[in-house]
Amino acid sequence: MNKNEYLLYITKLLFKDVKEINIENIEAFIHVIHFGSFNKAAESLFLSQPTVTARIQSLERELNCQLFHRSGKQVNITEEGKRFLPYAQQLVHIYEKGKMHINQKKSHNNELKIGCTVSVSNYVISEILPKLSVSNEDLHYKVITGKSDELINKVLNNEIDICFVRKTSHPSLQSIKLFEDPITLYVYKDHPFISKKSITIQDIAQENLIFFECGSLDWLRIHRLFENLEAPPNIRIHTDSSEMAKKLIIEQFGIAFLPSISVKKEVKEGILFPIHIEETKGIFLQTNIFCNRGEYTELMNEIVELSKELVK
Numbered sequence: 001m002n003k004n005e006y007l008l009y010i011t012k013l014l015f016k017d018v019k020e021i022n023i024e025n026i027e028a029f030i031h032v033i034h035f036g037s038f039n040k041a042a043e044s045l046f047l048s049q050p051t052v053t054a055r056i057q058s059l060e061r062e063l064n065c066q067l068f069h070r071s072g073k074q075v076n077i078t079e080e081g082k083r084f085l086p087y088a089q090q091l092v093h094i095y096e097k098g099k100m101h102i103n104q105k106k107s108h109n110n111e112l113k114i115g116c117t118v119s120v121s122n123y124v125i126s127e128i129l130p131k132l133s134v135s136n137e138d139l140h141y142k143v144i145t146g147k148s149d150e151l152i153n154k155v156l157n158n159e160i161d162i163c164f165v166r167k168t169s170h171p172s173l174q175s176i177k178l179f180e181d182p183i184t185l186y187v188y189k190d191h192p193f194i195s196k197k198s199i200t201i202q203d204i205a206q207e208n209l210i211f212f213e214c215g216s217l218d219w220l221r222i223h224r225l226f227e228n229l230e231a232p233p234n235i236r237i238h239t240d241s242s243e244m245a246k247k248l249i250i251e252q253f254g255i256a257f258l259p260s261i262s263v264k265k266e267v268k269e270g271i272l273f274p275i276h277i278e279e280t281k282g283i284f285l286q287t288n289i290f291c292n293r294g295e296y297t298e299l300m301n302e303i304v305e306l307s308k309e310l311v312k
Contacts, residue, residue, distance in 0.1 A: 022062075023095050026088045027172075028055040029067060033085060034171035037075055044170065046153065092172065096158075096292055111140045112299075115151035115163035119242060120287060123261045124164065124178075124307070131306045136299075155290055162296055167286040174293045176300050178307055180284045181259045183222060185275040186267075188252045193275050201225050201279060205233035208254030212245040213238070221283050222257050246272070259285050 031041035032052065042052045060067050067081035077085070116125055121143065129141060144154070148165035155163050156172060164178065185204065187193050193203070205226055213222070226233045236254055239245055242262040249256055250271055257280070266272040289300045 022055075022058065023092065025055045025059040025062070027092055028052050029059055029081075029088055030085070030092060030171050032056065032068065032075060033077055033081070034169075037073065093293060096172065110138050111142055112162070113142045113144065113160040115144050115146060115154055115160040115165075117148060117151070117165055117287075118145050119259065119262065120164040121145045122243065123264070124287070128303060128306055132303065135302065152290060155292060158292070162289055162291045162300065164287055164289055167288050170290070172293065173290045174295075174297065174300075175288045175290050176304055178287045178289050178304060179261075180286050181261045182284045183257050183280060184260050185255060185257050185277060185280065186246075186249055186263055186272045187255045187275055188249050189271060189273065191252075191255065191273070193255075194273050199275055199277050201277075202229060204255070204277075205229055205231070207234060209233055209235045210237045210239065210245045210248045210254045210256040211235045212242050212256055212258055213240065222280070225279050 028041060028045065028047075031044055032038055035041045035044060038052050038056075039049050042049045045052065056067060063080070063084065065080040066078050067084065069076045069078055114125070125143060133139065144151075144160060146154070148168065151160065151163040151165050152168065152170060152173070154160045156170075167175075167177070169175065185193075185199075193199055196203075237245075237248065242258055245256045245258060246263055246266065248254060250266070255275075260267075260274070263272050263274075267274060289303060291297075291300060
């Protein structure tokens with residue numbers, strides 16, 4: 001197909017009966033390019049790999065050309081695929097934008113639906129929303145908590161408008177970094193580590209440890225701190241709740257590695273104390289804001305500006 005034929009194809013798709021447009025085939029095509037494999041594209045779309053393969057084959061029949069060269073697990077886009085890609089992206093964008101506008105009419109006027117992880121809900125949203133409301137007096141908010149993957153899917157399905165989740169990537173979404181939150185060791189008041197000049201991993205391993213982890217790859221780096229020790233660390237409690245871990249430290253049950261934003265108030269009040277060690281430098285959790293491409297960009301930039309004081 002030449003350029004004019006591609007333009008004709010897109011035009012026909014845009015003006016055909018909606019029931020005849022198979023937007024899912026084009027979406028699968030974009031995802032395979034972005035992730036570089038059929039398996040990864042299938043995972044991001046919550047589909048099986050054969051389903052994605054079938055969608056690509058269907059699209060290739062419609063276009064009467066081959067979009068990918070396949071050699072075992074290797075997938076490379078053809079010249080025809082490269083020429084079709086910008087039109088495919090435009091079509092998906094127009095479709096998603098139209099779907100979003102239809103859904104907006106069904107929802108409450110001036111309501112912003114926000115998705116966020118539990119940690120963002122506990123420590124970030126409560127500080128951002130009052131500031132955001134100053135310049136957006138007519139805006140109402142609906143906040144929904146969940147896991148990062150679930151929230152990303154809700155944005156894609158236009159169930160929520162924006163979400164605050166850990167760093168990830170998706171071809172259909174716009175992402176802006178909100179902040180980086182260092183993971184630091186925290187101890188209670190009068191703990192011996194506070195006055196000690198040098199703390200080793202061996203010293204930490206012998207303490208009662210409360211191990212908070214949220215599933216991020218950064219927590220694997222905390223686990224690896226103890227890999228070379230002769231004996232395993234003394235982990236007394238595993239928990240996925242930073243609030244529980246924090247309270248256990250305050251009760252002097254043990255010490256824990258925590259995201260700094262979760263203990264900001266307690267550190268300021270002199271209840272908890274950070275212990276900085278060389279091994280944890282550069283380990284942090286990154287939170288991003290996501291929305292569908294082309295939507296809420298100005299609002300997201302405003303939120304980023306308002307959040308600059310959060311992790312200081």
